[in-house]
Amino acid sequence: MIGKEKKSTIAGFLAPAVISLALIGIAPLLYALYTSLHYFNLTNLRALRFIGLENYQDVLTDSVFWTAIGRTFVLLMTALPIQIALGLGIALVLHQPGLTLLKTLTRLGLVLPMATTYAVVGLLGQVMFNQSFGVVNQLIGFVGIDPVNWIGDSTNAFIMIVFWDIWQWTPFVTLVLLAGLTTVPGEVEEAAKLETKNWWTVLRYVQLPFLMPGLVAVLILRTADTLKLFDMVFTLTRGGPGSATEFIALMIQRVGFRGFDQGLASAQAIILLIITIVLSQLYIRFFYKEV
Amino acid sequence: MSNRAPGSERSLTAQVIIMLVILLFCVFPFYWMVTTSLKTQLVALESPPVWVFSPTLDNYREALFEDGVLQTLLNSIIIAVSTTILAVVLGLPAAYALARFEFRGKKDLWFWFITNRMVSPIVLALPFFLIARNLGMLDKHITLILIYLTFNLPIVIWICTDQFRSIPKDLDEAAKLEGASQFRIFSQICLPLAMPGVAVSSIFSFIFSWNELMFALVLTRNAARTAPAMAVSFMEGYNLPYGKIMATSTLIVIPVLIFALLASRQLVRGLTMGAVK
Numbered sequence: 267m268i269g270k271e272k273k274s275t276i277a278g279f280l281a282p283a284v285i286s287l288a289l290i291g292i293a294p295l296l297y298a299l300y301t302s303l304h305y306f307n308l309t310n311l312r313a314l315r316f317i318g319l320e321n322y323q324d325v326l327t328d329s330v331f332w333t334a335i336g337r338t339f340v341l342l343m344t345a346l347p348i349q350i351a352l353g354l355g356i357a358l359v360l361h362q363p364g365l366t367l368l369k370t371l372t373r374l375g376l377v378l379p380m381a382t383t384y385a386v387v388g389l390l391g392q393v394m395f396n397q398s399f400g401v402v403n404q405l406i407g408f409v410g411i412d413p414v415n416w417i418g419d420s421t422n423a424f425i426m427i428v429f430w431d432i433w434q435w436t437p438f439v440t441l442v443l444l445a446g447l448t449t450v451p452g453e454v455e456e457a458a459k460l461e462t463k464n465w466w467t468v469l470r471y472v473q474l475p476f477l478m479p480g481l482v483a484v485l486i487l488r489t490a491d492t493l494k495l496f497d498m499v500f501t502l503t504r505g506g507p508g509s510a511t512e513f514i515a516l517m518i519q520r521v522g523f524r525g526f527d528q529g530l531a532s533a534q535a536i537i538l539l540i541i542t543i544v545l546s547q548l549y550i551r552f553f554y555k556e557v
Numbered sequence: 558m559s560n561r562a563p564g565s566e567r568s569l570t571a572q573v574i575i576m577l578v579i580l581l582f583c584v585f586p587f588y589w590m591v592t593t594s595l596k597t598q599l600v601a602l603e604s605p606p607v608w609v610f611s612p613t614l615d616n617y618r619e620a621l622f623e624d625g626v627l628q629t630l631l632n633s634i635i636i637a638v639s640t641t642i643l644a645v646v647l648g649l650p651a652a653y654a655l656a657r658f659e660f661r662g663k664k665d666l667w668f669w670f671i672t673n674r675m676v677s678p679i680v681l682a683l684p685f686f687l688i689a690r691n692l693g694m695l696d697k698h699i700t701l702i703l704i705y706l707t708f709n710l711p712i713v714i715w716i717c718t719d720q721f722r723s724i725p726k727d728l729d730e731a732a733k734l735e736g737a738s739q740f741r742i743f744s745q746i747c748l749p750l751a752m753p754g755v756a757v758s759s760i761f762s763f764i765f766s767w768n769e770l771m772f773a774l775v776l777t778r779n780a781a782r783t784a785p786a787m788a789v790s791f792m793e794g795y796n797l798p799y800g801k802i803m804a805t806s807t808l809i810v811i812p813v814l815i816f817a818l819l820a821s822r823q824l825v826r827g828l829t830m831g832a833v834k
Contacts, residue, residue: 381817
């Protein structure tokens with residue numbers, strides 16, 4: 267009986283969300299599509315004219331655009347494996363029995379980085395990584411490392427961003443994998459642990475299958491979030507020095523709002539959107555088969 | 558404890574140390590943010606940094622009352638609360654429909670909701686800026702409230718669909734036999750039972766809106782400027798007021814941390830869209 271509702275009833279329930287998302291989500295996209303087909307400069311709106319696919323041609327042949335995309339994926343491929351390795355290690359420690367209070371405290375502690383306003387992480391980075399008064403240089407000084415120019419050097423600035431990304435998102439990976447570990451049936455895990463003392467064997471053959479959904483979720487979300495990455499880098503380095511930390515979202519923002527070329531920036535944004543959708547389609551088709 | 562494996566004392570100590578290191582690592586940046594916010598500019602710029610100093614609340618006073626951070630915090634509250642309420646009101650019926658009804662294109666609709674969570678804000682920021690400019694809607698609260706729906710509606714819909722699915726269908730059927738309309742079943746029977754999901758998705762929606770920067774930077778100037786956008790504006794020029802920046806950062810972060818800790822049990826599930834149960 268339920269599930270055979272009148273079409274009008276179903277439509278009535280869905281309409282508010284669908285209409286509002288269409289208006290605020292799809293309409294702007296169509297407008298971006300329109301803009302991307304025009305010469306559209308904010309400083310010279312009278313020169314607005316249709317130029318077909320010229321912007322797209324420019325973007326696709328623009329090495330700066332592809333460098334920014336490449337840089338974004340380098341960040342993802344540097345930070346994500348570290349986050350997964352660290353996250354898995356911490357999750358396994360927290361999964362051990364005993365020490366309940368300390369574990370609860372640690373789990374609450376892990377919530378803090380993920381919830382921190384991303385822009386604030388960047389501002390905090392400016393203070394903590396400053397070459398002269400930054401606490402990071404003081405701390406590494408205790409183990410005999412000379413002060414490092416973090417913000418002003420291309421490689422160091424990139425390392426600093428990787429560090430903050432790991433700080434902010436390892437807890438997320440940890441908590442996801444910890445949730446996955448709790449789905450392993452207790453008896454199976456006990457039996458396996460009686461069978462072998464080798465934790466790696468237990469992890470690989472008993473726990474890993476249960477961790478897969480979480481790992482794929484991490485993969486999907488971290489990829490999407492890295493493609494979006496803006497706030498923390500904008501407040502920390504503004505993409506610099508030079509363009510060492512100019513990731514794709516920062517580059518589009520620069521072209522559109524500091525270079526005022528909205529047509530070109532829109533074409534870049536549409537291409538980024540296509541890349542995002544293709545990637546998430548791939549992941550989701552691969553993973554959410556049952557939905 | 559005689560049947561414990563040898564060496565387990567040592568592994569217990571190792572566990573304790575590992576967890577303390579993790580805790581320190583998570584908390585230290587906050588400690589540094591708060592202490593820096595209590596330093597005068599002179600102390601804040603000392604090299605190497607000082608750990609012991611006499612704290613002052615001047616940065617907070619100055620930021621809140623002279624630079625207008627108080628107003629931007631109020632703007633942030635107005636915007637985050639309004640967009641959350643709107644997302645819940647618009648999203649709940651859709652969540653109920655996705656959980657209870659069978660219809661063609663359900664899968665596609667679900668996928669469309671997902672992609673909204675994936676899209677980079679910059680993709681929408683460009684056209685939204687132009688549209689808002691043409692409609693004279695730049696620097697208005699309502700503009701941010703509406704655009705924040707693009708990421709808040711999907712959150713509400715996912716979490717609440719999940720919640721509605723966990724409510725037994727028998728309840729719906731029984732009410733239906735009594736002759737209740739579908740809307741009454743939704744609003745008077747299922748909705749009260751779905752309140753945990755509503756609460757969690759509201760907290761998420763609030764946190765994401767509160768933390769948002771890019772749209773706030775692009776679409777506001779003064780009247781509707783949010784607190785994160787204000788904090789960024791302190792970064793212009795030389796001799797940056799680091800203490801004040803950290804005071805503002807602290808004021809921005811404290812409320813979301815409280816909410817995040819409240820929802821910490823559901824946090825992972827919310828962020829992974831229920832992929833991990």
